[in-house]
Amino acid sequence: MGGSMNAISLRNLSVSYGDTRVVEDLSLDIAESECFGLVGESGSGKSTVLGAITGLVADWTGDISLFGKPRGKAIDRSFAALCQMVFQDPYGSLHPRQTVDAVLSEPLAIHGVGDADERVPEMMAACGLDPPFRFRLPHQLSGGQRQRVAIARALMLKPKILLLDEPTSALDVSVQAEILNLLKRLRREQKLTYILVTHDLAVVSFLCDRLAVMRQGRILEVTGVEALKTNSMTHTYSRELIARSTTRVTA
Numbered sequence: 001m002g003g004s005m006n007a008i009s010l011r012n013l014s015v016s017y018g019d020t021r022v023v024e025d026l027s028l029d030i031a032e033s034e035c036f037g038l039v040g041e042s043g044s045g046k047s048t049v050l051g052a053i054t055g056l057v058a059d060w061t062g063d064i065s066l067f068g069k070p071r072g073k074a075i076d077r078s079f080a081a082l083c084q085m086v087f088q089d090p091y092g093s094l095h096p097r098q099t100v101d102a103v104l105s106e107p108l109a110i111h112g113v114g115d116a117d118e119r120v121p122e123m124m125a126a127c128g129l130d131p132p133f134r135f136r137l138p139h140q141l142s143g144g145q146r147q148r149v150a151i152a153r154a155l156m157l158k159p160k161i162l163l164l165d166e167p168t169s170a171l172d173v174s175v176q177a178e179i180l181n182l183l184k185r186l187r188r189e190q191k192l193t194y195i196l197v198t199h200d201l202a203v204v205s206f207l208c209d210r211l212a213v214m215r216q217g218r219i220l221e222v223t224g225v226e227a228l229k230t231n232s233m234t235h236t237y238s239r240e241l242i243a244r245s246t247t248r249v250t251a
């Protein structure tokens with residue numbers, strides 16, 4: 001790998017809420033253009049890792065570097081332009097009185113990027129939203145369309161990294177596949193690096209190159225996605241996690 005730069009590098013990351021440490025001495029390198037899955041049972045600290053990277057969770061120690069640049073405690077604008085997050089519930093993350101146009105224009109206005117008239121339709125098209133949706137409100141959209149809007153919003157500043165926290169878990173099964181295909185295509189077209197947090201191992205199998213199994217705030221093992229597909233992970237705990245997964249992992 002000599003010379004190639006990691007998109008995301010975490011070194012000895014520990015994160016606490018008050019007196020409770022929930023992520024413990026975690027180190028991880030994620031290559032540019034890689035899709036990396038974080039799996040583990042509820043409460044193992046997956047979302048907290050994403051929160052520390054994006055600055056939603058403030059109390060962390062260690063080192064968080066993006067493309068070789070260590071991030072300070074405060075999130076600055078250049079960081080926001082580089083790394084964005086997509087959440088599970090697009091309804092909760094969209095303002096009920098903001099049209100799609102307003103939602104997508106906002107990041108441009110905040111960052112002083114002036115070409116909204118061009119960029120909004122362009123990103124809507126890239127995310128599979130037809131032009132008439134531009135002036136609709138969130139409640140006038142389906143769940144899948146809302147998640148497309150949330151993904152388009154995250155991409156407005158042309159970030160290089162997308163952190164995806166259960167991006168399809170709130171959606172109907174029939175819509176999940178559409179959004180997964182969209183994420184796969186966008187990753188290729190926009191050369192994005194993903195960290196994907198999910199309970200759904202079939203999603204990891206579909207999208208990810210590698211994954212880490214987390215347990216009680218630590219990484220138990222990191223493997224290629226083949227080990228997930230062939231159920232040949234090293235630790236018994238990981239194999240049991242796969243066995244308990246409600247959805248079937250298909251190759």
Ligand SMILES: Nc1ncnc2c1ncn2[C@@H]1O[C@H](COP(=O)(O)OP(=O)(O)OP(=O)(O)O)[C@@H](O)[C@H]1O
Pocket residue numbers: 017022040041042043044045046047048049
């Ligand atoms: N804002 C918070 N304040 C206090 N404790 C929190 C907060 N958010 C999460 N925790 C605790 O931190 C631990 C890790 O939570 P986290 O959400 O990161 O786990 P997770 O693996 O993402 O779980 P899930 O799959 O259920 O989302 C849990 O014990 C949780 O209760």
